Amino acid sequence: MANAVRVTDAFDVKLSCKFKEARIMVQTNHSYCTTILVGKNASYDGSTIIARNEDAGTAVNPKKFVVVQPEDQPQTYHAKLSGFNNQLPDNPQRYTAVPDATDDQGIWGEAGVNAQNVAMSATETITTNPRILGADPLVKNGFGEEDLLTITLPYIDSARSGVKRVGELLEKYGTYESNGIIFSDVNEIWYMETAGGHHWVAERIPDDAYVIAPNQTGIQEVDFNDPAHFMYSKDLKAFVSAHHLNLGNGFNFRNIFGSNTQLDRHYNTPRAWFGQRYFNPDSVEDKSPMSNDLPFIAHANRKMTIEDLKYVLSSHYQDTPYDPFTPGTDSEKMPFRPIGFNRNQELSIIQLRPNVPSEYSAIQWLAFASNVANTLTPFYANVDVAPDSYRNTTKLVDSQNAYWVNRLISLISADHFHTVMDDVEAYQQRMMGYAHQRIIETDAAANGLTGQQLSAKLQAANDETSDHIIDATRQLLTTILTKASNGARGSFTRGHY
Template sequence: MCTTFIVGGKCSADGSFIMARSADSSALKAQLFLIHPAKDYAAGEMYRTKDHNGATDFVYPQPAHAMRYTSVPNWQTKLHGAVGFNEVGLAVTGTESIFARDDALAIDPYNKESGITEDDIIDIILPRAKTAKEGVELLGKIIETHGAGEGFGVGFCDDKEIWYLETGTGHQWFAQRIPDDVYFASGNQGRLRFYDPEAQDQLASPTLVEFAEKNGFYDPAKGPFDFAAAYTRNDERDRIYNDPRVWQIQKLFNPSVIQPVDDGREFAVFMKPERKLSVEDAKRVMRDHFDGSEHDPYSNGLNGKEPWRPVSVFRTYEAHVVQVRPWMPHAIGDVIYIAFGMADLSCFMPFYQGLESVPEHYQIGTDQADSASVYWKFRKLQTLVMTNYEVYAPLVKKAFAEQEQALSAKQAKLEEEYMALVKTDKEAATALLQKVNLEMLAETEALCEKLTNQVFTLATETIQKDIFFANRSKKD
């Protein structure tokens, strides 16, 4: 269960393309950061999900040459990559879990035996596709031929455009290029609406409209083809679990627009923000929990029974923001900011596309807490803070906000030096990028450990006051 936020280049503050998503499942699902080197395969070699204990028995031919790419997978399978860049600068974020209508699935069900799922998408698309549109077409063809093993939405971004694909039923799909002057938000729903087969900015399975019309999900006499109405679920579950997140995001960036929170299907698919948006705004979305409102489940005592599901939940195992700056080399212009664990209580750390290696503890972790993995460093702090959110959270959030500002300043300096150096010495520029990027990660980890000790000290002091059992002299 996730939340997706996408910003077109002409409505971002600096011309960046931006994609952000939270990945929500279990707080016990440690996340890794992996760099997959380029690799050649012999004819006939196959990618098999079952080799890694994935969700289905999906099988697909390996490419003759697989490009280098990064991924943020779960610990158990090293699959289920949440986000990544490949060597030519294509970024993919996947997936947003979405739900098809039951009567449509009864006719064309998900292929839960051998269909493609979020376990596989990053590891199939990034080694092969060079552009966002090519990635959409590849994934779409796989859905048509192999079937989707579940419902999902996937974002694709290169240095020219962003595309977003949503599944309908097991073999139907629809994708649209995100207009440059708008943003898009989704919270576990099919959000794409009207499809025109002649449109240059849309792609779909060849029988998308035919299937819906044949089975009574679309009547041409009633108007244009509406993908969401024809294929996706829209019931009381969406009213409290999904609609409020999209409503909240649109309220943040279009405060003058007044709309009922339970009007989800009628929310605009794309909106022009009332001001330019930035990476910081994307981070803000990933951290949102209806802050300060009556629906805030954290600030007024923990309330797990709050009916409105926020973007930032404790079981978020990572959130990320992808930034693509087309005017810069991919190595330095393409960045993934990753917050391990719950974004509200984490720090977004930059991982540049040109980063060549990461420390071993970014590549380990399990469903058991440990003292080594980077995931558990952040998760331990977050778990401790949630024992007294009102007291501890302000301390942690202030420190991480200041750290992100410091990181931004260091990034600006690094990028300026890299751009000057790469013109004459690419090897030295690469070494500089590696050195400074790893320093930024290490500094943020050290801050996390410092904060954990500070909060432990406060918690110790509080407990001692409550159960001191002092003698008369209050000494022993």
């Protein structure tokens, strides 16, 4: 697997889900990120839930959590990498985002919720095939992951309208990469996939279903007579017909536009296999991690929780022969790329709840650095400012900062996994219990409040929650640093003399 990843060394790699250099017009078969989508009838409390790891080309790419106010949103957007320029609509909304710590390579806003409780996550890098790239080449000065959240989320009022806006932009300007883009509101989740420079399709995820998407084109049969569940570029059918792209029956978007390579079978499909093995094991018991026919739409054998999503998005093939943390294992010889690993940068799980007033129904659960050793912090989205320890990330290491304290923990725990994981897992259990307690308490305190009074209450709650979790995280760092130091190479005591 290490050799496969090094295929990117010839390129200038962006420390995010994608390639840094927008000028690269080569569609590669491996990038980063893993997505899970959960319909409202499949979740434990009736919420729509969207989740995505943002991974990187290297282990360190500092991130921060911010609230963007309308007055801070640009009127004219200029992409740093591709040169894409766009005059943005008037009257943007407030929204949350998880951008890079500095914007020298662009914003890379990644995931957030706007003031109308519409959520977006962008993007899941996906693969396509050379026939598509020949018929509809990628656009050198189009837009991509760097840009998508910023030019979309402030201007939409539903998940469906998010698909419509990005579709119109794609058809007009084009993109320099292939991506999966997620939209949700309290009722619907839509997953949109691009193919070539200008073509796309989007599917509404059934309410009783879930999806796990691992850097591959996923959407399967498209029903052109079902506008309630499918949207697509205007000329999609004609384009496919004109270029003889459909090699089978029906209209299977994955088969027509996707790839099916050896690298997919080692880098991508094993992640979907592990997730489906966890949520609905009976359906994959006869399939291997390299199976090329795992379904896009899946159904769990139980209601799905925030903890379930965190478990899968932190997973490393535990309880299988492919776990790189198995004692005595050479991790570089493991055949499959895990979901939870050192290149995780941030995880956003966005939960839109139907059972509380809309003014405080949106929660963005956030974790920084490697998911194997971190925990989620729940943030109410209807606030004006994010907590200091999550907002003020710099490129210098700072153990007071959420990104950096978790990055340090991830480094130590990876190198001393079996020495410190009891401490890490106990911390994770305590913090998730605390997080759910805080939501119950804050919902009760917010009941009946409106306007600025409500926003101030939610912001104070976010601050208190983050302070508690940061304090516990710094204590964990102290504990595991002490343990790991005792076993460091070159140690010596007088008792050895």
